[in-house]
Amino acid sequence: MSEKQLLKGNEAFAKAAINAGCRYYFGYPITPQNEVPEYMSRELANAGGAFIQAGSELEAVNMAYGAAASGGRVLLSSSSPGIALMQESISLLSSVEVPIVLINVMRGGPGIGSIQASQADYEQVTKGGGNGDYHTIVFAPSSIQEACDMIYHAFDVADEYRNPVIVCADGTIGQMMEPVALPEAKEAAMGDEAIAAVKPWALTGHKNKRERHAMNSVWLQQDLLENYIDEYWPKYEKAERELQDxxxxxxxxxxxxxxxxxxxxxxxxxxxxxxxxxxxxxxxxxxxxxxxxxxxxxxxxxxxxxxxxxxxxxxxxxxxxxxxxxxxxxxxxxxxxxxxxxxxxxxxxxxxxxxxxxxx
Structure with a gap:
C-alpha cells in the first residue's frame, strides 16, 4: 500500500485499475463517472497502455471484448443507462468466458433519469440485463478505499473465473473525496508470449506453436448449447461457495x-x-x-x-x-x-x- 492521499472517488478508481495491471480502457462520457475516462485519457499511456473514447457505449463494450479476448486486462466504466446499453455484450462476454472489469457509478433512473446517486441498478447488475444463463460477479464498496481495493481484486477474480466482474459504486462514492492508500502497482503481462503464459485461452495468434482455437457464442443445436452451459456453470456454484462477502x-x-x-x-x-x-x-x-x-x-x-x-x-x-x-x-x-x-x-x-x- 502507498501512503494515503486525498483523492476523488472516480480518479482513485482509475488509479487502482492501472495499479492492478489494466492497460486498456474503452469508454464513453456519462455523468457521474466522467473523471474515470478523463484520468485514463491522461495517464494510461504513461503506463504503456491504450485509451480509446468510443462513439457510444455499444462501441466501447465491443472494443473491450476484442482487447480482453486477446488477453489484455481491460477496464470499462459507465453509469446506469450506459450499462444498460452494454448488457447484450456483457451476456456475450459471459458466454465466451472473457474476463473484464466494469465500474458502474450508479445514477437515478429509469431511462436517462437524473445525475444524482442511486442504487436502482441492483437488479440490473445482479439478475443480468442480458439474455441467457449467466451471472456477473458484483462487488459493492462503501468507501473510496474499499472501492480501490475491490477494483484491484476484481481483475484477479475476473481472470480466475473468466467472467465479467462489476464494481457497483453509487454516484456519491464516485464524486466524494477521501484519504486513500492505493494498492501497490502490478507488472502487466504484455506481448503474445507473456499473455499466452498466463492466459492460454487468449487469442494471441498460434504461430504454429499450438492448436488453433476460437471463441464461439453460437450453438444452433440445442443439445450442444445445453452441454456448453453445463461445462461453465460450475464456476458460478464455486463463486457462491467462495466469494460471498x-x-x-x-x-x-x-x-x-x-x-x-x-x-x-x-x-x-x-x-x-x-x-x-x-x-x-x-x-x-x-x-x-x-x-x-x-x-x-x-x-x-x-x-x-x-x-x-x-x-x-x-x-x-x-x-x-x-x-x-x-x-x-x-x-x-x-x-x-x-x-x-x-x-x-x-x-x-x-x-x-x-x-x-x-x-x-
Whole structure:
C-alpha cells in the first residue's frame, strides 16, 4: 500500500485499475463517472497502455471484448443507462468466458433519469440485463478505499473465473473525496508470449506453436448449447461457495437488523448509533458482494432478531427482494428507501425505523 492521499472517488478508481495491471480502457462520457475516462485519457499511456473514447457505449463494450479476448486486462466504466446499453455484450462476454472489469457509478433512473446517486441498478447488475444463463460477479464498496481495493481484486477474480466482474459504486462514492492508500502497482503481462503464459485461452495468434482455437457464442443445436452451459456453470456454484462477502455490525444482541450496501450503509451506521442511544438494539449486515449474494450472513441470525429492514435507494426494494428470499419468511422484512436520486439521512432512518417498530 502507498501512503494515503486525498483523492476523488472516480480518479482513485482509475488509479487502482492501472495499479492492478489494466492497460486498456474503452469508454464513453456519462455523468457521474466522467473523471474515470478523463484520468485514463491522461495517464494510461504513461503506463504503456491504450485509451480509446468510443462513439457510444455499444462501441466501447465491443472494443473491450476484442482487447480482453486477446488477453489484455481491460477496464470499462459507465453509469446506469450506459450499462444498460452494454448488457447484450456483457451476456456475450459471459458466454465466451472473457474476463473484464466494469465500474458502474450508479445514477437515478429509469431511462436517462437524473445525475444524482442511486442504487436502482441492483437488479440490473445482479439478475443480468442480458439474455441467457449467466451471472456477473458484483462487488459493492462503501468507501473510496474499499472501492480501490475491490477494483484491484476484481481483475484477479475476473481472470480466475473468466467472467465479467462489476464494481457497483453509487454516484456519491464516485464524486466524494477521501484519504486513500492505493494498492501497490502490478507488472502487466504484455506481448503474445507473456499473455499466452498466463492466459492460454487468449487469442494471441498460434504461430504454429499450438492448436488453433476460437471463441464461439453460437450453438444452433440445442443439445450442444445445453452441454456448453453445463461445462461453465460450475464456476458460478464455486463463486457462491467462495466469494460471498459481507460486514457485520453489532449483530450479537441485535433485535432489529438493517441490510444496506454502498454509501447508504454509512448512513445506516450513524442511525444505529442514534437508535442504540435510545435503547433500540439495532445491528446491520452490509453485503460486500451483491452477487453472489451473502446468504451465509443471514444464517447466523438467531431468535433474538424481531425485524429485518432493508435500507436502500430504490423504489421497490430491489435489495429487499433478495433479503426476503434468503430469510424464507423467518422474520418480518420492511423497507426504508428513497429513490430518483434522493438520499437518506440518519435522522430519517431513525424516524422511519421507529414508525416500523411502532416506537414513540
Amino acid at each position: 459481507w460486514e457485520e455490525v453489532m449483530l450479537d444482541d441485535a433485535e432489529v437488523v438493517f441490510v444496506a450496501y454502498g454509501s447508504t450503509s454509512r448512513v445506516a451506521k450513524e442511525a444505529i448509533q442514534a437508535l442504540r442511544a435510545e435503547g433500540i438494539k439495532v445491528g446491520m449486515i452490509r453485503p460486500k458482494t451483491l452477487w453472489p449474494f451473502p446468504a451465509k450472513a443471514f444464517e447466523k441470525l438467531g431468535d433474538n432478531v424481531k425485524h429485518v429492514i432493508s435500507v436502500e435507494l430504490s423504489k421497490g426494494g430491489q435489495l429487499m427482494h433478495d433479503v426476503k428470499y434468503v430469510l424464507g419468511g423467518k422474520y418480518p422484512v420492511s423497507l426504508i428507501n428513497r429513490y430518483g436520486g434522493m438520499l437518506l439521512d440518519p435522522d430519517e432512518v431513525v424516524a422511519r425505523t421507529k414508525e416500523i417498530l411502532e416506537v414513540k
